[in-house]
Amino acid sequence: MTQADVALDRGAALFNNRLLAVVVVAIAGRDDSEFTTRQLAKACGVADSLVRPVLRRLADAGMIQEHSRRGGVRGELLYRIRDEEGWELLASLCQRLPDT
Secondary structure, eight states, X not given: XXXXXXXXHHHHHHHSOTXXXXXHHHHHTOSSSEEOHHHHHHHHTSXXXXXXXXXXXXXXXXXXXEXXXXXXXXXXXXXXXXXXXXXXXXXXXXXXXXXX
């Protein structure tokens, strides 16, 4: 089993979602404070449609928030981290999943 498989399995066990930990690690690894579904999907190597529900879940939990749209009403939706303290705890946990 690869480290990626371990992270996916542990993410599923902890969060009831295989991609949540992977998406959190992708967000945490970004230099830019704003991010889009497409950017994260590309970083994770999965389809936008798989990342979108994870971002909704993180937004519902108050970890991230919708920030603005690029290109008008139907443009790309930008997100930002909302809860810095909670985010740091979540990101730290997710980054450690494949290590143990």
